[in-house]
Amino acid sequence: MKHSNIINHPQFTREGRPVAFSPNILNKVQSLMNRYPEGGQKSALLPVLHIAQEELGGYLSVDVMDYVAALLGIQPIEVYEVATFYSMFYLDKMGKYVIEVCRTGPCAISGGEQILAHLQDVLEIQPGETTPDGVFTLKEVECLGSCGTGPVMQVNTEYYEKLTPGKVDRLLEELREYANKNKPGDSTWVKKFC
Amino acid sequence: MGEKILLANIDIPGIRGFDVYRANGGYAAVEKALLEMTAAQVSAEINRSGLRGRGGAGFPTGLKWSFLDRKSDKPRYLVCNADESEPGTFKDRYLMHHLPHLLIEGLIISSFTLGVNTCYIYIRGEFKYLVGILENAIREARQHGFLGEHILGTDFSLNIYVHPGAGAYICGEETALLESLEGKRGNPRIKPPFPAFKGLYGCPTVVNNVETLATVGPIVNMGGDVYAKIGRGKSTGTKLISACGNINNPGVYEIEMGLPVEDFIYSPEYCGGIARDKYLKAVIPGGSSVPILPADLILNTAKGEKRLMTYESLAEGDFESGTMLGSGGFIVYDEDACIVRNTWNLTRFYHHESCGQCSPCREGTGWMEKVLYRIEHGQGRMSDIDLLVRVAKNIEGNTICPLGDAAAWPVASAIRHFRHEFEEHVLHPAAVLEKERSLIKFF
Ligand SMILES: Cc1cc2nc3c(=O)[nH]c(=O)nc-3n(C[C@H](O)[C@H](O)[C@H](O)COP(=O)(O)O)c2cc1C
Ligand code: SF4
Numbered sequence: 163m164k165h166s167n168i169i170n171h172p173q174f175t176r177e178g179r180p181v182a183f184s185p186n187i188l189n190k191v192q193s194l195m196n197r198y199p200e201g202g203q204k205s206a207l208l209p210v211l212h213i214a215q216e217e218l219g220g221y222l223s224v225d226v227m228d229y230v231a232a233l234l235g236i237q238p239i240e241v242y243e244v245a246t247f248y249s250m251f252y253l254d255k256m257g258k259y260v261i262e263v264c265r266t267g268p269c270a271i272s273g274g275e276q277i278l279a280h281l282q283d284v285l286e287i288q289p290g291e292t293t294p295d296g297v298f299t300l301k302e303v304e305c306l307g308s309c310g311t312g313p314v315m316q317v318n319t320e321y322y323e324k325l326t327p328g329k330v331d332r333l334l335e336e337l338r339e340y341a342n343k344n345k346p347g348d349s350t351w352v353k354k355f356c
Numbered sequence: 357m358g359e360k361i362l363l364a365n366i367d368i369p370g371i372r373g374f375d376v377y378r379a380n381g382g383y384a385a386v387e388k389a390l391l392e393m394t395a396a397q398v399s400a401e402i403n404r405s406g407l408r409g410r411g412g413a414g415f416p417t418g419l420k421w422s423f424l425d426r427k428s429d430k431p432r433y434l435v436c437n438a439d440e441s442e443p444g445t446f447k448d449r450y451l452m453h454h455l456p457h458l459l460i461e462g463l464i465i466s467s468f469t470l471g472v473n474t475c476y477i478y479i480r481g482e483f484k485y486l487v488g489i490l491e492n493a494i495r496e497a498r499q500h501g502f503l504g505e506h507i508l509g510t511d512f513s514l515n516i517y518v519h520p521g522a523g524a525y526i527c528g529e530e531t532a533l534l535e536s537l538e539g540k541r542g543n544p545r546i547k548p549p550f551p552a553f554k555g556l557y558g559c560p561t562v563v564n565n566v567e568t569l570a571t572v573g574p575i576v577n578m579g580g581d582v583y584a585k586i587g588r589g590k591s592t593g594t595k596l597i598s599a600c601g602n603i604n605n606p607g608v609y610e611i612e613m614g615l616p617v618e619d620f621i622y623s624p625e626y627c628g629g630i631a632r633d634k635y636l637k638a639v640i641p642g643g644s645s646v647p648i649l650p651a652d653l654i655l656n657t658a659k660g661e662k663r664l665m666t667y668e669s670l671a672e673g674d675f676e677s678g679t680m681l682g683s684g685g686f687i688v689y690d691e692d693a694c695i696v697r698n699t700w701n702l703t704r705f706y707h708h709e710s711c712g713q714c715s716p717c718r719e720g721t722g723w724m725e726k727v728l729y730r731i732e733h734g735q736g737r738m739s740d741i742d743l744l745v746r747v748a749k750n751i752e753g754n755t756i757c758p759l760g761d762a763a764a765w766p767v768a769s770a771i772r773h774f775r776h777e778f779e780e781h782v783l784h785p786a787a788v789l790e791k792e793r794s795l796i797k798f799f
């Protein structure tokens with residue numbers, strides 16, 4: 163399964179900033195593409211969009227999508243189609259921490275609705291909105307596959323389970339501190355509190 | 357204590373890593389299959405075991421494998437369905453988290469049997485932390501000669517790749533999964549052609565669930581006949597059940613098929629009874645898509661026999677008074693649960709997750725959600741209840757993929773068994789809302 167080497171065509175934002183992966187990431191993209199057979203390079207689209215979202219600003223702007231299209235040798239529309247279908251791809255700027263609260267049945271009967279209400283109260287935003295300081299975005303999502311330890315939410319890629327309003331408060335406090343120090347969230351948190 | 361096959365070694369410290377896994381009998385099944393057996397012999401063992409797909413439909417695995425087009429000169433693919441997004445289901449996550457090598461072993465043996473050289477694990481994007489665990493297990497297996505070229509010195513070569521999805525329940529449906537794996541929207545394909553003939557990249561493909569594939573190694577070890585003796589009737593072996601809702605011990609349990617439902621709910625070894633000493637009201641035993649049953653019908657069939665945890669017993673009574681084993685997502689509701697609210701919640705889920713290709717599903721789920729919302733929020737009319745039944749009926753069977761049915765059954769069954777609650781909501785909305793507010797739970 164070998165593809166010809168990918169060609170890096172940086173895109174430019176409206177302000178003229180280039181949009182491009184670092185050489186390291188480009189290598190990763192290349193090896194991802196090699197996982198799929200000749201002619202199947204489009205298969206790398208979802209994994210590459212995950213990387214693009216992580217590396218290029220936290221959401222998929224049109225510039226980023228166009229860049230990914232050029233990288234994989236597919237039409238921009240093929241990227242837009244996919245980016246708009248899947249709930250994990252964000253099309254708008256997000257807060258530093260995206261809080262995704264599970265709202266589905268099993269979580270709802272074990273207190274999930276109250277966790278969402280509590281977050282709305284404390285953060286003073288509605289689902290879909292970002293706090294004015296740009297630290298938190300609140301979202302409702304469907305079943306996270308963790309129903310036995312509900313209520314559950316995901317903050318960026320971490321799972322937080324068996325939530326109570328008290329635990330939520332402590333987590334928010336901790337994340338705010340990290341946000342100030344510009345560090346990513348601490349992945350040991352789950353073990354500490356759950 | 358029932359027989360444990362998949363989770364027998366789960367408590368051994370370090371079992372996630374290759375060395376400990378190997379020291380406890382790991383990869384013996386791969387050696388046995390690749391060095392002592394032919395592909396046809398492994399197939400025969402799987403056939404004899406009576407193993408049925410654990411992803412939801414319960415289709416016999418050996419039979420599914422026999423459909424794979426072996427005449428085609430195109431490459432064949434095995435795709436492991438690790439999309440696990442059915443509400444109430446969290447067993448595959450547990451299995452992959454604790455025993456990644458059990459899955460890898462199953463993938464190697466299955467690929468050998470099917471003549472596959474490339475295998476993809478399609479895992480839901482939210483399980484990002486599992487990707488590292490799986491890729492690490494793959495690396496270890498490769499280092500020890502169980503993956504890559506000429507495995508164990510044979511002619512058989514295999515590569516396994518982990519492929520993340522990006523948040524879409526529908527990608528658990530096998531043809532939507534294949535579309536997604538090809539880098540497209542997860543729109544289910546019209547069948548036929550079936551994946552066994554035209555699957556991934558138009559090549560012959562088998563799609564199996566994580567738990568199904570993880571069971572292949574143990575079957576090779578013990579032999580299909582021995583496996584078939586475990587369980588009951590056509591529900592052979594053990595099944596992972598993920599139990600959640602208003603019970604004392606939510607979690608993942610391996611049960612021998614045939615365990616009475618009552619024992620599963622009340623035994624301290626499993627669910628440990630209803631939380632806070634409440635009464636059992638209802639159960640959805642196989643993930644949110646299967647019909648909900650009230651307490652009396654989940655414990656005993658309409659004929660008065662004890663209901664057992666098997667495909668057949670749970671389905672006893674069909675849609676009138678039965679349900680399905682499905683994916684084993686066992687959701688328990690206590691006396692305080694509001695069936696109307698729960699039905700509205702699940703319908704919102706299906707509406708949100710409908711891919712939108714077929715009008716009955718796209719429009720029907722939205723319509724049902726709207727009507728259920730208004731009943732739950734005190735603005736319902738008596739005629740709404742029959743309207744829901746009609747809409748559900750018109751979705752069922754009229755769509756490309758089974759998500760349509762999965763959205764229709766919860767509504768139809770909730771009304772069939774709990775019509776009085778819907779009527780109560782229409783007749784006394786204020787009283788019902790007041791009661792629900794008083795039951796808000798904080799844990
Ligand atoms: C809407 C929908 C969602 C599904 N989700 C899953 C899933 O998350 N995991 C899974 O293994 N099977 C899922 N299935 C079933 C698959 O289509 C397929 O039957 C299964 O992967 C086959 O594997 P098995 O034979 O080993 O059970 C889903 C089916 C439908 C219709
Ligand atoms: S039934 Fe629903 S989810 Fe399935 S193909 Fe049709 S619209 Fe899509």
Ligand code: FES
Nearest residue numbers: 264269306308309
């Ligand atoms: S319902 Fe919340 S994780 Fe499944």
